[in-house]
Amino acid sequence: RDDIDEVAEPPGVPPPPGSGRETQQLIDVNPPRGTRDFPPEDMRLRNWLFQQFREVSRILSFEEVDFPVLESEALFIRKAGEEITQQLYNFEDKGGRRVVLRPEITPSLARLVIKQGKSVSLPLKWFTIGQCWRYERMTRGRRREHYQWNMDIIGVSRVRAEAELVNAIVLLFERLGITSSDVGIRVSSRKVLQAVLQMYAIPERLFAEVCVIVDKLGKITKEEVEKELMSAGVTSEAVKGIVEVLSLTSLDKLEAVLGSDVEAIADLKKLFSLAEHYGYSQWITFDASVVRGLAYYTGIVFEAFDREGKLRAICGGGRYDQLLSTFGSDDIPACGFGFGDAVIVELLKEKGLLPDLGRQVDDIVFPLDEELEGQASMVASALRRKGHSVDLVEDKRLKWVFKHAERVNASRLILVGNSEWQRGMVRVKVLSTREEYETKIDELN
Protein backbone atom coordinates (compact mmCIF):
# COMPACT_ATOMS: atom_id res chain seq x y z
CA ARG A 1 0.00 0.00 0.00
CA ASP A 2 1.59 3.30 -0.98
CA ASP A 3 -0.04 5.34 1.75
CA ILE A 4 2.31 3.83 4.29
CA ASP A 5 5.65 5.56 4.07
CA GLU A 6 8.94 3.69 4.20
CA VAL A 7 9.72 2.61 7.79
CA ALA A 8 13.22 1.89 9.06
CA GLU A 9 13.74 -1.64 10.42
CA PRO A 10 12.10 -1.70 13.85
CA PRO A 11 14.68 -1.56 16.67
CA GLY A 12 16.14 -4.92 17.67
CA VAL A 13 16.16 -6.24 14.09
CA PRO A 14 19.79 -6.66 12.84
CA PRO A 15 20.64 -4.82 9.58
CA PRO A 16 20.01 -7.03 6.50
CA PRO A 17 23.03 -8.82 4.97
CA GLY A 18 24.69 -6.77 2.22
CA SER A 19 23.44 -3.53 3.77
CA GLY A 20 27.03 -2.59 4.58
CA ARG A 21 26.07 -2.23 8.22
CA GLU A 22 26.28 -5.93 9.15
CA THR A 23 29.19 -5.18 11.47
CA GLN A 24 27.22 -2.56 13.41
CA GLN A 25 26.37 -4.17 16.76
CA LEU A 26 22.91 -2.91 17.78
CA ILE A 27 23.29 -0.82 20.96
CA ASP A 28 21.17 -1.75 23.98
CA VAL A 29 18.15 0.48 23.37
CA ASN A 30 16.85 0.08 26.91
CA PRO A 31 17.57 2.79 29.52
CA PRO A 32 19.79 1.90 32.49
CA ARG A 33 18.32 -0.70 34.87
CA GLY A 34 15.61 0.66 37.14
CA THR A 35 15.06 3.77 35.03
CA ARG A 36 12.30 4.74 32.61
CA ASP A 37 11.98 6.42 29.24
CA PHE A 38 8.96 8.62 28.70
CA PRO A 39 7.76 8.22 25.10
CA PRO A 40 5.11 10.79 24.03
CA GLU A 41 2.04 9.03 25.46
CA ASP A 42 3.72 8.46 28.85
CA MET A 43 5.11 12.01 28.79
CA ARG A 44 1.62 13.43 28.24
CA LEU A 45 0.40 11.57 31.32
CA ARG A 46 3.41 12.69 33.36
CA ASN A 47 2.95 16.32 32.27
CA TRP A 48 -0.74 16.12 33.13
CA LEU A 49 0.05 14.75 36.62
CA PHE A 50 2.77 17.34 37.23
CA GLN A 51 0.38 20.05 36.07
CA GLN A 52 -2.04 18.91 38.78
CA PHE A 53 0.82 19.10 41.33
CA ARG A 54 1.68 22.60 40.16
CA GLU A 55 -1.92 23.77 40.16
CA VAL A 56 -2.46 22.62 43.75
CA SER A 57 0.81 24.28 44.77
CA ARG A 58 -0.38 27.52 43.13
CA ILE A 59 -3.76 27.28 44.84
CA LEU A 60 -2.02 26.88 48.24
CA SER A 61 0.20 29.88 47.28
CA PHE A 62 3.46 27.95 47.42
CA GLU A 63 6.51 29.15 45.47
CA GLU A 64 8.38 26.81 43.15
CA VAL A 65 12.05 26.07 43.85
CA ASP A 66 14.55 23.63 42.38
CA PHE A 67 17.84 21.95 43.28
CA PRO A 68 20.51 19.88 41.55
CA VAL A 69 19.81 16.15 41.29
CA LEU A 70 23.50 15.79 42.17
CA GLU A 71 24.22 16.62 45.82
CA SER A 72 27.06 16.24 48.31
CA GLU A 73 26.90 12.83 49.95
CA ALA A 74 27.35 14.55 53.33
CA LEU A 75 23.79 15.87 53.13
CA PHE A 76 22.42 12.35 53.46
CA ILE A 77 24.79 10.64 55.88
CA ARG A 78 22.59 9.68 58.84
CA LYS A 79 23.12 6.97 61.43
CA ALA A 80 19.56 5.76 62.02
CA GLY A 81 19.70 2.82 59.61
CA GLU A 82 17.16 4.16 57.13
CA GLU A 83 16.69 2.26 53.90
CA ILE A 84 17.09 5.53 52.03
CA THR A 85 20.66 6.05 53.33
CA GLN A 86 21.60 2.41 52.77
CA GLN A 87 20.64 2.70 49.11
CA LEU A 88 22.44 5.94 48.24
CA TYR A 89 23.29 6.27 44.56
CA ASN A 90 26.69 7.58 45.59
CA PHE A 91 30.06 7.89 43.85
CA GLU A 92 33.25 9.89 43.72
CA ASP A 93 33.41 12.49 40.97
CA LYS A 94 36.53 13.31 38.93
CA GLY A 95 37.45 15.94 41.50
CA GLY A 96 37.45 13.32 44.25
CA ARG A 97 34.25 14.69 45.77
CA ARG A 98 31.79 12.28 47.40
CA VAL A 99 28.49 12.96 45.66
CA VAL A 100 25.09 11.32 45.27
CA LEU A 101 22.10 11.33 43.01
CA ARG A 102 19.73 12.67 45.66
CA PRO A 103 17.43 10.06 47.26
CA GLU A 104 14.99 12.73 48.52
CA ILE A 105 14.41 16.46 48.32
CA THR A 106 14.04 17.71 51.91
CA PRO A 107 17.77 17.99 52.81
CA SER A 108 18.40 20.06 49.67
CA LEU A 109 15.51 22.29 50.61
CA ALA A 110 16.91 22.68 54.13
CA ARG A 111 20.32 23.50 52.65
CA LEU A 112 18.85 26.27 50.49
CA VAL A 113 16.87 27.74 53.41
CA ILE A 114 20.11 27.99 55.40
CA LYS A 115 21.99 29.36 52.41
CA GLN A 116 19.29 32.03 51.89
CA GLY A 117 19.56 32.87 55.62
CA LYS A 118 18.30 36.33 56.53
CA SER A 119 17.59 37.20 52.90
CA VAL A 120 14.28 35.34 53.12
CA SER A 121 11.53 36.12 55.60
CA LEU A 122 9.74 33.24 57.27
CA PRO A 123 7.42 31.48 56.84
CA LEU A 124 8.45 29.98 53.52
CA LYS A 125 6.08 27.84 51.50
CA TRP A 126 8.10 26.09 48.81
CA PHE A 127 7.34 23.29 46.36
CA THR A 128 9.31 21.38 43.77
CA ILE A 129 8.95 18.37 41.50
CA GLY A 130 12.17 16.45 41.06
CA GLN A 131 13.70 13.11 40.23
CA CYS A 132 15.03 11.09 43.17
CA TRP A 133 17.28 8.05 43.07
CA ARG A 134 18.20 4.94 44.99
CA TYR A 135 20.70 2.23 44.23
CA GLU A 136 18.87 -0.94 45.08
CA ARG A 137 20.21 -4.37 44.23
CA MET A 138 17.96 -5.31 41.31
CA THR A 139 17.00 -8.53 43.11
CA ARG A 140 13.63 -6.96 43.84
CA GLY A 141 13.47 -5.47 40.34
CA ARG A 142 12.23 -2.19 41.75
CA ARG A 143 12.76 1.14 40.06
CA ARG A 144 15.82 3.18 40.91
CA GLU A 145 14.31 6.55 40.13
CA HIS A 146 11.01 8.31 40.55
CA TYR A 147 9.74 11.87 40.52
CA GLN A 148 8.53 13.41 43.73
CA TRP A 149 6.33 16.42 44.31
CA ASN A 150 7.44 18.05 47.57
CA MET A 151 5.70 20.80 49.50
CA ASP A 152 7.33 22.27 52.60
CA ILE A 153 6.44 24.99 55.09
CA ILE A 154 9.44 26.47 56.86
CA GLY A 155 9.18 28.62 59.98
CA VAL A 156 5.76 27.62 61.33
CA SER A 157 5.78 25.65 64.60
CA ARG A 158 2.00 25.43 64.98
CA VAL A 159 -0.03 22.50 63.67
CA ARG A 160 -1.68 24.84 61.17
CA ALA A 161 1.26 24.05 58.87
CA GLU A 162 0.51 20.31 58.84
CA ALA A 163 -3.17 21.13 58.28
CA GLU A 164 -2.20 23.18 55.21
CA LEU A 165 -0.14 20.30 53.83
CA VAL A 166 -3.02 17.86 54.30
CA ASN A 167 -5.27 20.40 52.56
CA ALA A 168 -2.94 20.27 49.54
CA ILE A 169 -2.95 16.47 49.45
CA VAL A 170 -6.75 16.27 49.71
CA LEU A 171 -7.15 18.90 46.97
CA LEU A 172 -4.83 16.90 44.71
CA PHE A 173 -6.82 13.71 45.20
CA GLU A 174 -10.10 15.53 44.59
CA ARG A 175 -8.72 17.04 41.37
CA LEU A 176 -7.82 13.53 40.16
CA GLY A 177 -11.31 12.19 40.94
CA ILE A 178 -10.14 10.15 43.92
CA THR A 179 -12.52 10.16 46.90
CA SER A 180 -12.17 9.54 50.63
CA SER A 181 -13.74 6.14 49.97
CA ASP A 182 -10.74 5.27 47.77
CA VAL A 183 -8.00 6.78 49.91
CA GLY A 184 -7.43 7.69 53.55
CA ILE A 185 -4.68 9.63 55.29
CA ARG A 186 -3.30 8.03 58.44
CA VAL A 187 -2.08 10.59 60.96
CA SER A 188 -0.04 10.27 64.13
CA SER A 189 2.86 11.99 65.87
CA ARG A 190 6.34 10.81 66.68
CA LYS A 191 5.85 12.45 70.05
CA VAL A 192 3.67 9.42 70.84
CA LEU A 193 6.67 7.12 70.49
CA GLN A 194 8.85 9.66 72.28
CA ALA A 195 6.45 9.62 75.25
CA VAL A 196 6.49 5.81 75.36
CA LEU A 197 10.30 5.70 75.29
CA GLN A 198 10.36 8.22 78.15
CA MET A 199 7.91 6.07 80.12
CA TYR A 200 10.47 3.23 79.90
CA ALA A 201 13.51 5.49 80.33
CA ILE A 202 14.89 4.54 76.92
CA PRO A 203 17.72 6.99 76.03
CA GLU A 204 16.65 9.83 73.70
CA ARG A 205 19.62 9.02 71.43
CA LEU A 206 17.80 5.83 70.34
CA PHE A 207 14.68 7.75 69.25
CA ALA A 208 15.43 8.12 65.51
CA GLU A 209 16.66 4.54 65.18
CA VAL A 210 13.59 3.20 67.01
CA CYS A 211 11.31 5.17 64.66
CA VAL A 212 13.06 3.72 61.60
CA ILE A 213 12.66 0.19 62.99
CA VAL A 214 9.03 0.68 64.02
CA ASP A 215 8.24 1.99 60.53
CA LYS A 216 8.95 -1.52 59.26
CA LEU A 217 5.78 -2.81 60.97
CA GLY A 218 3.62 -4.21 58.22
CA LYS A 219 6.64 -4.71 55.97
CA ILE A 220 8.50 -7.26 58.10
CA THR A 221 7.00 -9.47 60.83
CA LYS A 222 6.24 -8.07 64.29
CA GLU A 223 8.75 -10.55 65.73
CA GLU A 224 11.48 -9.21 63.45
CA VAL A 225 10.62 -5.64 64.50
CA GLU A 226 10.80 -6.62 68.16
CA LYS A 227 14.12 -8.37 67.56
CA GLU A 228 15.57 -5.27 65.88
CA LEU A 229 14.31 -3.06 68.73
CA MET A 230 15.93 -5.30 71.31
CA SER A 231 19.24 -5.33 69.43
CA ALA A 232 19.04 -1.52 69.25
CA GLY A 233 18.98 -1.48 73.05
CA VAL A 234 15.27 -1.26 73.79
CA THR A 235 14.25 -3.37 76.78
CA SER A 236 11.71 -6.14 76.21
CA GLU A 237 9.31 -4.35 78.56
CA ALA A 238 9.57 -1.18 76.47
CA VAL A 239 9.10 -3.20 73.27
CA LYS A 240 5.82 -4.51 74.62
CA GLY A 241 4.78 -0.98 75.60
CA ILE A 242 5.66 0.33 72.13
CA VAL A 243 3.75 -2.41 70.32
CA GLU A 244 0.72 -1.90 72.57
CA VAL A 245 0.57 1.88 72.08
CA LEU A 246 1.24 1.68 68.32
CA SER A 247 -1.80 -0.56 67.86
CA LEU A 248 -4.11 2.25 69.06
CA THR A 249 -6.39 4.00 66.58
CA SER A 250 -8.35 6.09 69.03
CA LEU A 251 -7.06 9.35 70.51
CA ASP A 252 -9.12 8.78 73.65
CA LYS A 253 -7.48 5.39 74.24
CA LEU A 254 -4.09 6.98 73.59
CA GLU A 255 -4.89 9.64 76.17
CA ALA A 256 -5.85 6.93 78.63
CA VAL A 257 -2.43 5.31 78.21
CA LEU A 258 -0.21 8.40 77.98
CA GLY A 259 -2.15 10.88 80.04
CA SER A 260 -3.62 14.16 78.74
CA ASP A 261 -0.55 16.35 79.23
CA VAL A 262 1.34 14.75 76.33
CA GLU A 263 2.12 17.24 73.55
CA ALA A 264 1.31 14.62 70.92
CA ILE A 265 -2.31 14.51 71.99
CA ALA A 266 -2.72 18.27 72.00
CA ASP A 267 -1.16 18.47 68.51
CA LEU A 268 -3.34 15.71 67.11
CA LYS A 269 -6.52 17.10 68.67
CA LYS A 270 -5.68 20.47 67.11
CA LEU A 271 -5.15 18.89 63.70
CA PHE A 272 -8.44 16.99 63.82
CA SER A 273 -10.22 20.14 64.91
CA LEU A 274 -8.72 22.15 62.05
CA ALA A 275 -9.68 19.32 59.69
CA GLU A 276 -13.33 19.99 60.55
CA HIS A 277 -12.90 23.61 59.50
CA TYR A 278 -11.07 22.71 56.27
CA GLY A 279 -13.83 20.19 55.51
CA TYR A 280 -11.56 17.18 55.01
CA SER A 281 -12.24 15.22 58.25
CA GLN A 282 -13.52 12.26 56.27
CA TRP A 283 -10.05 11.84 54.75
CA ILE A 284 -7.96 11.57 57.92
CA THR A 285 -7.80 8.99 60.65
CA PHE A 286 -5.60 8.66 63.74
CA ASP A 287 -3.37 5.60 63.61
CA ALA A 288 -0.56 5.39 66.20
CA SER A 289 1.36 2.91 64.02
CA VAL A 290 2.24 5.66 61.52
CA VAL A 291 5.83 6.76 62.15
CA ARG A 292 7.25 7.06 58.57
CA GLY A 293 10.76 5.85 57.76
CA LEU A 294 12.83 9.02 57.71
CA ALA A 295 15.01 9.66 60.75
CA TYR A 296 14.44 13.41 60.98
CA TYR A 297 10.71 13.55 61.67
CA THR A 298 9.97 14.92 65.14
CA GLY A 299 6.23 15.54 65.35
CA ILE A 300 3.07 14.92 63.37
CA VAL A 301 3.55 12.37 60.57
CA PHE A 302 1.05 11.29 57.93
CA GLU A 303 0.71 9.03 54.92
CA ALA A 304 -1.98 8.49 52.31
CA PHE A 305 -3.03 4.91 51.63
CA ASP A 306 -5.47 3.13 49.31
CA ARG A 307 -8.26 1.69 51.42
CA GLU A 308 -8.20 -1.58 49.45
CA GLY A 309 -4.65 -2.05 50.76
CA LYS A 310 -3.27 -3.12 47.38
CA LEU A 311 -0.61 -0.43 47.04
CA ARG A 312 2.31 1.07 48.93
CA ALA A 313 1.90 4.48 50.56
CA ILE A 314 0.79 7.07 47.98
CA CYS A 315 2.54 9.97 49.70
CA GLY A 316 3.84 10.80 53.15
CA GLY A 317 5.37 13.51 55.26
CA GLY A 318 5.59 15.18 58.62
CA ARG A 319 7.24 17.70 60.88
CA TYR A 320 11.06 17.88 61.03
CA ASP A 321 11.88 20.63 63.53
CA GLN A 322 15.49 19.55 64.13
CA LEU A 323 16.75 18.98 60.58
CA LEU A 324 18.00 22.50 59.97
CA SER A 325 19.78 22.63 63.31
CA THR A 326 21.55 19.32 62.50
CA PHE A 327 22.98 21.22 59.50
CA GLY A 328 24.33 23.86 61.85
CA SER A 329 21.55 26.39 61.51
CA ASP A 330 19.45 27.92 64.29
CA ASP A 331 16.38 25.89 65.24
CA ILE A 332 13.86 26.51 62.46
CA PRO A 333 10.59 24.53 62.58
CA ALA A 334 9.62 22.81 59.34
CA CYS A 335 7.24 20.26 57.88
CA GLY A 336 6.61 18.85 54.45
CA PHE A 337 5.63 15.88 52.34
CA GLY A 338 6.82 13.89 49.33
CA PHE A 339 4.36 12.56 46.73
CA GLY A 340 5.78 10.08 44.21
CA ASP A 341 4.75 9.80 40.55
CA ALA A 342 4.38 6.00 40.44
CA VAL A 343 1.92 4.73 43.08
CA ILE A 344 -0.60 7.45 42.23
CA VAL A 345 -0.62 6.31 38.59
CA GLU A 346 -1.17 2.69 39.70
CA LEU A 347 -4.10 3.92 41.80
CA LEU A 348 -5.59 5.92 38.90
CA LYS A 349 -5.33 2.83 36.71
CA GLU A 350 -7.04 0.73 39.41
CA LYS A 351 -9.87 3.26 39.67
CA GLY A 352 -10.25 3.80 35.90
CA LEU A 353 -9.34 7.45 36.39
CA LEU A 354 -6.48 7.77 33.90
CA PRO A 355 -7.25 10.74 31.63
CA ASP A 356 -7.53 10.22 27.87
CA LEU A 357 -4.67 12.44 26.71
CA GLY A 358 -4.47 12.25 22.92
CA ARG A 359 -2.34 14.59 20.80
CA GLN A 360 -3.92 17.88 19.80
CA VAL A 361 -2.76 19.96 16.82
CA ASP A 362 -4.51 23.11 15.61
CA ASP A 363 -3.67 23.03 11.89
CA ILE A 364 -2.16 20.67 9.36
CA VAL A 365 -0.71 22.55 6.40
CA PHE A 366 -0.26 20.48 3.24
CA PRO A 367 1.02 21.53 -0.21
CA LEU A 368 -1.04 19.77 -2.90
CA ASP A 369 1.90 20.03 -5.30
CA GLU A 370 5.59 19.52 -4.58
CA GLU A 371 6.63 22.91 -5.95
CA LEU A 372 4.35 24.60 -3.40
CA GLU A 373 6.39 23.51 -0.40
CA GLY A 374 7.81 27.05 -0.02
CA GLN A 375 4.32 28.54 -0.02
CA ALA A 376 3.17 25.92 2.48
CA SER A 377 6.09 26.87 4.74
CA MET A 378 5.02 30.52 4.50
CA VAL A 379 1.47 29.61 5.59
CA ALA A 380 2.71 27.38 8.43
CA SER A 381 5.14 30.04 9.65
CA ALA A 382 2.46 32.76 9.64
CA LEU A 383 0.06 30.56 11.63
CA ARG A 384 2.82 29.63 14.12
CA ARG A 385 3.55 33.32 14.70
CA LYS A 386 -0.10 33.57 15.74
CA GLY A 387 0.47 30.78 18.27
CA HIS A 388 -1.16 27.95 16.33
CA SER A 389 0.33 24.47 16.69
CA VAL A 390 0.96 23.59 13.06
CA ASP A 391 2.02 20.27 11.57
CA LEU A 392 3.59 20.96 8.17
CA VAL A 393 3.18 17.74 6.17
CA GLU A 394 4.90 17.01 2.87
CA ASP A 395 5.47 14.23 0.30
CA LYS A 396 2.52 12.23 1.50
CA ARG A 397 -0.59 11.19 -0.37
CA LEU A 398 -3.75 13.10 0.55
CA LYS A 399 -5.34 9.91 1.93
CA TRP A 400 -2.47 9.59 4.41
CA VAL A 401 -2.85 13.28 5.39
CA PHE A 402 -6.52 12.82 6.27
CA LYS A 403 -5.70 9.77 8.40
CA HIS A 404 -2.87 11.69 10.06
CA ALA A 405 -5.22 14.63 10.78
CA GLU A 406 -7.51 12.21 12.61
CA ARG A 407 -4.60 10.62 14.51
CA VAL A 408 -3.34 13.97 15.81
CA ASN A 409 -6.85 15.28 16.41
CA ALA A 410 -6.24 18.34 14.18
CA SER A 411 -8.84 21.11 14.13
CA ARG A 412 -8.22 22.22 10.54
CA LEU A 413 -6.57 21.02 7.35
CA ILE A 414 -5.07 23.90 5.32
CA LEU A 415 -4.49 22.83 1.70
CA VAL A 416 -2.09 24.91 -0.40
CA GLY A 417 -3.03 24.37 -4.06
CA ASN A 418 -1.84 25.94 -7.32
CA SER A 419 -5.09 27.43 -8.58
CA GLU A 420 -6.02 28.84 -5.16
CA TRP A 421 -2.51 30.22 -4.64
CA GLN A 422 -2.67 32.03 -7.98
CA ARG A 423 -5.70 33.85 -6.54
CA GLY A 424 -3.94 34.54 -3.22
CA MET A 425 -6.08 31.92 -1.47
CA VAL A 426 -5.76 28.66 0.43
CA ARG A 427 -8.42 26.00 1.06
CA VAL A 428 -9.49 25.29 4.65
CA LYS A 429 -11.25 22.15 5.87
CA VAL A 430 -12.73 22.34 9.38
CA LEU A 431 -12.44 18.70 10.40
CA SER A 432 -15.08 18.68 13.13
CA THR A 433 -17.86 20.12 10.92
CA ARG A 434 -16.51 19.10 7.49
CA GLU A 435 -17.10 22.76 6.56
CA GLU A 436 -14.80 23.75 3.67
CA TYR A 437 -13.98 27.21 2.39
CA GLU A 438 -11.33 29.32 0.69
CA THR A 439 -9.72 32.22 2.45
CA LYS A 440 -7.16 34.88 1.62
CA ILE A 441 -3.72 33.87 2.89
CA ASP A 442 -3.29 37.05 4.93
CA GLU A 443 -6.74 36.58 6.46
CA LEU A 444 -6.00 33.10 7.72
CA ASN A 445 -6.36 33.17 11.53
Ligand SMILES: Nc1ccc(Br)nc1
Ligand atom coordinates in the same frame (compact mmCIF):
# COMPACT_ATOMS: atom_id res chain seq x y z
N1 LIG B 1 13.86 7.57 47.87
C1 LIG B 1 13.53 6.95 46.73
C2 LIG B 1 14.24 7.17 45.56
C3 LIG B 1 13.89 6.49 44.41
C4 LIG B 1 12.83 5.63 44.47
BR1 LIG B 1 12.32 4.67 42.93
N2 LIG B 1 12.14 5.42 45.57
C5 LIG B 1 12.47 6.07 46.70
